[in-house]
Amino acid sequence: MITVLHVTETPTLFDWAGGSAAFERLINAFYDRVEGDELLTPLFPGGVSDEHRTHVTAWWSEVFGGPAEYSSELGGYHRMVNKHVDLGITPEQRYRFASLMSLAADDAGLPDDPEFRAAFVGYVEWGTRIALANSQPGADIVQQAPVPRWGWGVAPPYQPSN
């Protein structure tokens, strides 16, 4: 008797989005919007540098399943978390940040299937709430933690079996 095993691998969110080039487009589109936003510009006086954009692209790529360069080259979670200390992010700024991320995903032509976008905004919601909490004066901050690796959650992409 022959048994046929059908194995379909679920792609990482990084690969599904289009890899490094897609995350570069996303982060540049996002900070282009930030630079024109009256609520967020006070947090980025003088604009958002190429270096900042490159670092944040590395963070997002790693979180979504791409190369772990933010951990190996830039200082990992510890560096990211300390960048937010004492920024005093307001709930309005958090919400604006999250909204602009969703719009930037459209600007950058990221996949717009409901499964990908649900996972994407799930991470945005999670990350922005953590950033807000960590940015408050006197916040009790976890200094060392792994960079998260985000997944599809309950709805991976629908892949017909034949």
Ligand code: HEM
């Ligand atoms: C999903 C949520 C977020 C992620 C993944 C994220 C990621 C990062 C990373 C990786 C850095 C450090 C870049 C480097 O290594 O040089 C950073 C810095 C920064 N983030 Fe966030 N962030 C998030 C939410 C927010 C929010 C909600 C705000 C404000 C509304 C914010 C404001 C900033 C600012 C102002 C810096 C620069 C600080 C400095 O260089 O002095 N972030 N962010």
